[in-house]
């Protein structure tokens with residue numbers, strides 16, 4: 597048995613619910629933060645630009661308006677590549693890291709990746725995965741990433757829309773009496789067999805299915821391009837009587853990323869964008885990962901348009917999400933976007949004086965140039 601498979605089987609026996617898969621030298625881990633006792637969690641507001649790029653967040657002196665008392669925080673989802681010479685001669689490579697419900701800001705996730713890379717040392721053939729898992733699971737990382745309050749007990753989470761984050765944090769906490777879930781049996785409505793929770797996935801609607809059933813079913817639908825079939829298989833889930841009884845409640849991005857492979861996930865996102873565009877060519881999903889709300893083309897508002905040809909005006913490209921208040925360029929959607937001054941003038945054709953955006957680099961060149 598190779599050191600890699602020894603490491604994996606040990607980790608799997610300790611943390612069966614965390615070890616999701618190990619295929620073709622790609623390991624998938626879903627690591628919840630289990631604090632043991634309840635901690636006060638304060639979600640404080642930061643502007644979008646700070647949320648996306650700041651390396652540290654200063655807590656505003658205002659009383660945080662969104663607080664909860666929680667003993668668990670939603671899992672971090674790791675996809676990790678193990679090079680053939682891991683663990684002795686090469687470090688594992690974190691291919692992707694997501695926080696369920698996007699509860700951690702992107703710069704914090706980057707910091708976590710960098711910090712984890714320093715935990716591996718050459719020559720140690722026992723592997724680093726257990727250390728990684730424990731650093732996250734026990735919440736030890738919270739202090740290092742600067743989310744622990746001065747009292748070393750409360751947790752401070754920066755977020756552009758605190759009220760949007762509070763709901764999934766509560767939902768996860770109530771669902772995840774995780775031991776309880778792992779040892780309870782559930783009847784899977786796909787294969788009609790009883791499985792222990794450890795082999796299952798609870799969707800955000802509360803319906804529970806075998807993980808392997810969902811992997812097969814959703815994988816097939818993604819392959820066949822049936823994006824509307826990637827959803828909760830429970831009949832009528834999330835539907836009111838008025839709605840199309842055939843349609844499924846579609847999977848959220850968190851659900852899809854917990855089930856689909858990286859390639860399937862990319863294809864699913866692409867299919868979904870394509871479908872939405874076909875339905876309504878002016879509809880765009882909010883590019884903020886935690887939000888994803890549909891943002892329709894704004895009603896033309898003559899008072900704001902300062903370019904004579906309305907269709908060509910920059911304002912038509914500027915969208916503001918009503919759910920989270922993020923403003924973005926409709927031409928660059930689908931990515932995390934921070935327009936530069938020149939972007940502001942070229943894509944949006946707006947006078948620079950009207951810029952509400954931070955002057956930080958745009959991450960991608962426009963498709964049409």
Ligand SMILES: [Zn+2]
Nearest residue numbers: 784787806809
């Ligand atoms: Zn099943």
Ligand SMILES: [Zn+2]
Nearest residue numbers: 801803828833
């Ligand atoms: Zn459901």
Ligand SMILES: [Zn+2]
Nearest residue numbers: 882887917920
């Ligand atoms: Zn939004």
Ligand SMILES: [Zn+2]
Nearest residue numbers: 925927928943
């Ligand atoms: Zn743009």
